[in-house]
Amino acid sequence: MDMQARPFRSVLYIPGSRPRALEKARGLPVDAIIFDLEDAVSIDEKESARETLAEALQNDYGPRTRIVRINGLDTPWGRADAEAVSKMQPDAVLLPKVSAPQDLDSLAIITGDLPLWAMMETPLGMLNAPQIAAHPKLAGLVMGTNDLAKELQSRFRPDRLPMQTSLGLCLLAAKAHGCKIVDGVYNAFKDSEGLRGECEQGRDMGFDGKTLIHPAQIDVANEVFAPSQEEIDLARRQIAAFAQAEAEGQGVAVVDGRIVENLHVVTAREILAKADAIQRIAAE
Template sequence: MDMPRPYRSVLYIPASKERALDKARSLDVDAIIFDLEDAVTPDAKVEARDTLKAALKEGGYGARAKIIRLNGLDSAWGREDAEAMKDAEADAFLLPKVSSAADVEALAAIIGKDKDIWAMIETPMGVMKAEEIAAHPQMKGFVAGTNDLAKELNCRFRADRLPMITSLSMMLLAAKAHGIVAIDGVYNQFKDDEGLAAECAQGRDMGFEGKTLIHPAQVAVCNEAFSPSAEEIDLAERQIAAFEETEASGQGVAVVDGKIVENLHVETARKILALAEAVSAR
């Protein structure tokens, strides 16, 4: 199995702040979203493009995935963002408030058909059209925009996120159906490690690959939550060994800890070990 690219921690960095761009080079994050949208004030947006291009050209971000969040194409800056950044040294372009595959195609027409695109799913229409968005050939990842989505839904923030579970589940189903990455939304209280850990655990249990973060202080909690635990690695190794031994003997069924191990369990176990290896390599 190919080693997957981990996306446990995905940190937003303002594209206009040279100091933040430099600090990101030393942070233990799997991916960086270089933000030209919400994190940049209107009067700084044009200059931010040059600041970001210079930082990316300088490099030093190592194995971290480099994702540029553009302004929406319907904004005063989006199309010029795309034109200015299309040749930047980045791994993907993140489009906010995607509501249909047509939005993705509009970006592809500007940056080219060979570039990876990610989508912010943060509107009711984006949730409803998540499957068609995920099906676009250049679409490689979804990011849950939970703050904007909560505003659009007029729902309340709760620790269990019950009012948002349907929306999160729909975007996850679409992402999994088309084999793209799905990243959970931000946790706004960056000094609340306990609450962050709980929300990370919920997102991981649902099937998200990682979580977007608003502050470097959240990175360690997030990385731990989305990394395979020692117990998961041990169980995966024992499941694979038991299954292979049973297959080799041609007799009986594999059993680990009193539970039958079938091919689907082995497939999951191998994914866990591949992720653990990728995390270790990072």
């Protein structure tokens, strides 16, 4: 399944230095895994984590997208991380604190043809989001809302009002350039209702999924970011009604008292394609 067709409802961070966690992740019902060499790995373990992760990635992770987050290239470990990851051949490499497209250029020199993902977690990154998303090797954006809140000196609110400008700028950039984009983490991993609320907000805004910090968060993210049965049924009826209208020489149809035009049919087909991709992943 190519990167664009894959769902990214649930994207779980796993420390690259923990063999047991790396093994357990092979059986988790996540769409993607971020194997972390950055924040989740202590300074003392930075070098050994590369070897631990390289060994783990020789195993089969099934349909799960495998993304490796390296340390920044401005750190003592970033270049060696990038060189090691290019030999591991994951599905993508994730660069933290991307503030300009030149950051991705520097990484691509090392990682070659590997697809790149960018952590969006700095004010300058927000302002340069369109140029970052337009990078020819970029496949996805990840919102780093914890670091961004620190940089913005903003306070946490359940409605995330202080974060809306940043989220919106990155969403616009991702949609304009055909990139995947996943929302930031929800820190209170035992608060399933709070997680659900933030997932629903992200889904309604247009995010493809959510980054997660604990396996207990997977089921909620998978449920919220998947098309509901009602949405699937409506999509099928819209497609059928529009096809019938076209056969009768009309440009619009009516379903449940609402006008259905070609743009609604495009969305309906996308919903069915996403549901089909999720089904295929579940079957694997």
